[in-house]
Amino acid sequence: MTTIADPINVSGDNVAQALDEAREKLNSAEGEVLLDLSAVRRIDPNGLRALEGFAGAADAKSVKVALLGVNVDVYKVLKLARLTTRFSIVN
Amino acid sequence: MSDKTVTLPEERIAYLEGLVRQARTAAAVFTQLNQEDVDRIVKPMVLAGLKQAQYLARLAVEETKIGVMEDKALKNMVATEFVYNYVKDKRTVGVIREYPERRLVEVAEPIGVILSLTPITNPTSTVLFKCIMAIKTRNAVIFSPHPNAWRCCFEAVKIMYETAVKHGAPEGVFTCLESHDLEDNKYLMHHKDIGLIDATGGPGAVKAAYSSGKPALGVGPGNTPVYLEKSADLDMAVVDIITSKTFDNGTICASEQTVVIDDEIYDRVLKKFAELGSHICNEKETEILARTVIDPNTGYMQPMAVGQKATNIARFVGISVKPKTKLLITPIQGVGPGHPLSYEKLFPVLSVYRAKSVDEALKVCVDVNHAGGLGHTAVVFSTNEEVIRKFSDVINAGRIIVNSPGSIGALGGVYNDMVPTFSFGCGTGGGNSTTDNVNIYHYLNIKRVARRTPAHMWFRVPNQIYFNVNATENLRNFPSRSTLIITNAALEQIGHVDIVKRCIPTETQVRVTIIPDAEPDIKIVKQGVEALNFYKADQIIALGGGSVIDAAKIMKLQYEFPDADLEELAAPFLDIRKRVVQYPTEKTNRARLIAISTTSGTGSEVTPFAVMTDKERGFKVTLADYSLTPDVAIVDPQFVMSMPKGLTVDTGVDCLTHALEAAVSIYASPYTDSNAMQAVRMVFKYLPIAYQNPHDEEARSMMHNAACIAAIAFSNASVGVNHALAHAFGARFGVPHGRANALMLPHVLAYNASVPTKFMPSPNTRAYVAHKKYAMMADLLGLGGHTVEEKVQNLVTATEQLLDQLGVPKSIAELGISKEEFENAMPDLAKIAFDDPSWRSNPRMPLVSEIIELFWSAYNGRGTSAAKTEAKAKPAREMVAL
Numbered sequence: 001m002t003t004i005a006d007p008i009n010v011s012g013d014n015v016a017q018a019l020d021e022a023r024e025k026l027n028s029a030e031g032e033v034l035l036d037l038s039a040v041r042r043i044d045p046n047g048l049r050a051l052e053g054f055a056g057a058a059d060a061k062s063v064k065v066a067l068l069g070v071n072v073d074v075y076k077v078l079k080l081a082r083l084t085t086r087f088s089i090v091n
Numbered sequence: 092m093s094d095k096t097v098t099l100p101e102e103r104i105a106y107l108e109g110l111v112r113q114a115r116t117a118a119a120v121f122t123q124l125n126q127e128d129v130d131r132i133v134k135p136m137v138l139a140g141l142k143q144a145q146y147l148a149r150l151a152v153e154e155t156k157i158g159v160m161e162d163k164a165l166k167n168m169v170a171t172e173f174v175y176n177y178v179k180d181k182r183t184v185g186v187i188r189e190y191p192e193r194r195l196v197e198v199a200e201p202i203g204v205i206l207s208l209t210p211i212t213n214p215t216s217t218v219l220f221k222c223i224m225a226i227k228t229r230n231a232v233i234f235s236p237h238p239n240a241w242r243c244c245f246e247a248v249k250i251m252y253e254t255a256v257k258h259g260a261p262e263g264v265f266t267c268l269e270s271h272d273l274e275d276n277k278y279l280m281h282h283k284d285i286g287l288i289d290a291t292g293g294p295g296a297v298k299a300a301y302s303s304g305k306p307a308l309g310v311g312p313g314n315t316p317v318y319l320e321k322s323a324d325l326d327m328a329v330v331d332i333i334t335s336k337t338f339d340n341g342t343i344c345a346s347e348q349t350v351v352i353d354d355e356i357y358d359r360v361l362k363k364f365a366e367l368g369s370h371i372c373n374e375k376e377t378e379i380l381a382r383t384v385i386d387p388n389t390g391y392m393q394p395m396a397v398g399q400k401a402t403n404i405a406r407f408v409g410i411s412v413k414p415k416t417k418l419l420i421t422p423i424q425g426v427g428p429g430h431p432l433s434y435e436k437l438f439p440v441l442s443v444y445r446a447k448s449v450d451e452a453l454k455v456c457v458d459v460n461h462a463g464g465l466g467h468t469a470v471v472f473s474t475n476e477e478v479i480r481k482f483s484d485v486i487n488a489g490r491i492i493v494n495s496p497g498s499i500g501a502l503g504g505v506y507n508d509m510v511p512t513f514s515f516g517c518g519t520g521g522g523n524s525t526t527d528n529v530n531i532y533h534y535l536n537i538k539r540v541a542r543r544t545p546a547h548m549w550f551r552v553p554n555q556i557y558f559n560v561n562a563t564e565n566l567r568n569f570p571s572r573s574t575l576i577i578t579n580a581a582l583e584q585i586g587h588v589d590i591v592k593r594c595i596p597t598e599t600q601v602r603v604t605i606i607p608d609a610e611p612d613i614k615i616v617k618q619g620v621e622a623l624n625f626y627k628a629d630q631i632i633a634l635g636g637g638s639v640i641d642a643a644k645i646m647k648l649q650y651e652f653p654d655a656d657l658e659e660l661a662a663p664f665l666d667i668r669k670r671v672v673q674y675p676t677e678k679t680n681r682a683r684l685i686a687i688s689t690t691s692g693t694g695s696e697v698t699p700f701a702v703m704t705d706k707e708r709g710f711k712v713t714l715a716d717y718s719l720t721p722d723v724a725i726v727d728p729q730f731v732m733s734m735p736k737g738l739t740v741d742t743g744v745d746c747l748t749h750a751l752e753a754a755v756s757i758y759a760s761p762y763t764d765s766n767a768m769q770a771v772r773m774v775f776k777y778l779p780i781a782y783q784n785p786h787d788e789e790a791r792s793m794m795h796n797a798a799c800i801a802a803i804a805f806s807n808a809s810v811g812v813n814h815a816l817a818h819a820f821g822a823r824f825g826v827p828h829g830r831a832n833a834l835m836l837p838h839v840l841a842y843n844a845s846v847p848t849k850f851m852p853s854p855n856t857r858a859y860v861a862h863k864k865y866a867m868m869a870d871l872l873g874l875g876g877h878t879v880e881e882k883v884q885n886l887v888t889a890t891e892q893l894l895d896q897l898g899v900p901k902s903i904a905e906l907g908i909s910k911e912e913f914e915n916a917m918p919d920l921a922k923i924a925f926d927d928p929s930w931r932s933n934p935r936m937p938l939v940s941e942i943i944e945l946f947w948s949a950y951n952g953r954g955t956s957a958a959k960t961e962a963k964a965k966p967a968r969e970m971v972a973l
Contacts, residue, residue: 042123043120043123044120044261044262045113045116045117045120045261045262045263046262048116048119048120049116073122073123074123076119076122077119077120077122077123078119079119080115080118080119080122080203081115081116081119081120082115
């Protein structure tokens with residue numbers, strides 16, 4: 001199993017757009033993708049949908065998605081939106 | 092995903108699931124907003140609602156064909172402006188309330204997704220109100236409007252939603268079901284992602300909400316009784332009732348339904364109603380209305396009448412009225428079945444009842460209240476406060492409106508200072524979970540952050556303590572007109588009473604009461620109180636050991652508070668600050684209590700405790716209150732110089748036990764520690780000397796002081812499990828208290844020094860330190876040892892050696908109690924010891940099985956018991972920070 005060595009940094013300003021761009025990297029990924037959400041202080045519904053979409057696309061390629069640097073407020077949002085099971089969360 | 096009994100097409104389920112997912116996402120995102128974010132959204136929503144108040148009112152009337160546009164516009168304004176006025180400064184995010192004195196903070200947690208059912212009668216105002224509440228509390232709402240009010244509600248939701256999202260609310264925060272049926276509601280009500288159902292509407296919707304098993308706010312129908320009492324301002328009352336009952340054609344469920352009018356004013360009131368545009372129905376017209384506007388089978392309103400004008404209703408049913416008639420007044424003779432017009436009528440038909448008396452009027456109001464209006468709203472017009480109070484007592488309504496219109500009054504914020512609402516909680520009477528005007532706090536989970544609050548501590552001692560040889564001389568400083576000396580015969584015989592008498596000022600009348608040298612009985616106490624009353628004593632001198640001083644304390648209590656019920660005052664308590672039974676404070680008589688101890692053990696001269704028995708009734712009471720503490724204590728060793736050896740040992744070991752237990756009590760403090768440790772040091776040094784050389788003045792004096800000092804410690808820190816064991820064992824086998832304590836002591840030391848099976852809950856205890864305290868005492872005694880474990884063991888050994896030196900039997904077996912006898916007694920011993928309050932301040936909470944083990948250890952004796960084994964059970968180091 002190979003892993004993308006460098007995490008993909010997700011911009012805090014526009015999570016949805018950043019994840020759209022990250023999808024391209026998914027095409028070449030195998031094994032696991034690491035998304036670095038350290039810069040994301042708040043997430044909006046579009047961002048959540050994009051994350052969910054990213055997880056779906058990764059599933060289709062049998063690639064696992066790990067989230068890095070998720071702050072506790074955003075973590076709670078993922079929990080309430082029932083999305084934490086779609087990702088592995090790296091503390 | 093949701094209710095499995097629901098049969099909906101797949102595409103419909105997908106639609107509903109989509110709505111829920113959208114709301115769930117919005118609710119999740121919403122949790123990130125702070126108070127300022129939220130408040131920035133609420134204000135423009137309120138302004139948008141105000142701006143569209145008339146537009147939405149017009150839509151509602153056009154669609155529902157119910158109510159009055161002008162009134163609905165007013166309702167929309169109340170639902171925005173008045174609600175905003177209430178919520179604008181309220182905190183609903185993060186810390187919402189703080190109670191520093193209770194070290195308590197309340198923190199808001201949103202509910203998540205709320206399913207909101209809205210009614211046909213107040214459609215847009217209810218939507219506006221709920222949207223503002225939801226945003227203020229960071230919740231998402233799925234609206235399910237009444238099917239016949241869908242379009243206007245949808246428009247109201249749209250206005251609110253667009254404004255909210257524009258100002259920062261998450262997308263999807265409000266959604267509104269498209270045309271729907273009950274199956275949709277049923278599906279959503281059972282959906283796991285719906286956190287709360289807020290059902291404002293008819294009984295069906297409310298019942299469905301509560302039946303779903305979800306948390307629900309269900310607010311349903313009412314039946315508002317009005318009592319128009321003869322002292323009322325009749326002009327105001329009639330105008331208020333008309334204003335209220337005709338408001339939006341009577342669609343607010345808090346509006347007046349039956350007005351019960353005192354006989355004396357009945358005709359005048361009806362005349363005023365008529366003058367102001369009401370039509371007073373005759374018997375025949377009333378009968379026509381009764382069978383047409385109310386369904387005779389169900390007792391519910393006919394939908395065709397709801398929210399219609401009085402003139403329209405009259406026309407429908409064939410009653411001739413003047414063109415501008417506002418209200419149809421129907422006199423009724425009873426309430427309930429057979430009297431259809433006594434039920435809820437959300438249209439301008441108002442029943443009136445002529446009452447012959449206040450009593451009859453109140454009963455009829457109760458009847459109306461119970462005819463479908465329980466928990467909702469009631470109105471009283473009166474200037475008689477007693478009438479208003481009685482009405483409030485007998486009527487079960489969440490809102491009792493006084494001298495104001497029912498419907499607008501109940502909304503809150505207009506005629507009174509109630510919380511503005513469009514959902515009236517009806518309490519359990521109405522099958523609801525609240526009687527409140529539903530408000531923002533019902534849309535929040537409120538978390539209580541409770542910080543550890545150490546219990547208040549104290550250190551109380553008698554006002555004055557005199558000690559050392561001839562301390563009794565200080566009696567000269569206490570002026571008294573009439574003094575009663577309480578003592579026993581032996582002390583009188585050996586001349587102790589004379590010594591005391593000589594120290595009392597000559598102008599004082601002195602009498603002596605001799606009591607038996609045994610635990611005081613109620614009869615003795617009563618005799619003493621009689622003597623105190625007879626001599627009108629202003630001073631009591633208790634000269635003796637613990638029994639005499641205890642008797643004097645109780646005599647004083649009964650003398651000063653003749654009505655005090657000793658049995659009640661002896662009620663058990665866990666925390667003296669929260670005890671159920673309080674000691675009296677208003678004194679009938681006053682007397683100073685001076686306690687002169689003649690033994691060196693109990694320390695009763697400074698303690699707040701007293702024990703008494705009632706032999707006739709077969710009970711024993713232990714009284715504990717600081718008011719029992721003697722005013723003055725005299726610790727004069729001249730009275731203990733002749734104490735026999737046995738008494739010297741028993742009282743001396745009792746004193747040691749007091750000190751050792753107080754030192755490790757959960758109520759121990761630096762104040763009590765200093766006394767406890769000093770007492771331990773003095774006992775180890777002077778008790779053997781006093782035992783060996785009874786006439787050694789210094790040893791006697793020091794032991795007398797030690798007993799008092801130890802008592803000061805345990806008066807404030809209490810004792811422990813040793814005393815619980817000793818009380819049970821001593822009482823069962825007739826063993827003196829001090830000796831019973833001695834037999835248990837080494838075993839209890841080892842027990843408390845080891846890791847507890849159960850810790851004693853105590854807010855003041857920051858770590859388990861009993862073994863460290865023992866180690867400190869070992870250091871104080873110079874017993875040596877390098878580790879805590881060694882020091883504890885040295886203390887146990889030193890205690891055992893002291894007891895050996897004093898000739899204390901090594902075991903219970905040595906007392907001649909057979910193993911069989913002890914075994915037979917064990918169930919009772921364990922039960923009584925566990926019931927004893929003494930152990931409740933022990934650092935280690937004793938299990939009954941541990942109490943039994945301790946008893947058996949004491950039976951087997953020192954050095955052979957589990958004591959040493961227990962002491963070797965090393966406490967975990969991480970929990971021993973002192």
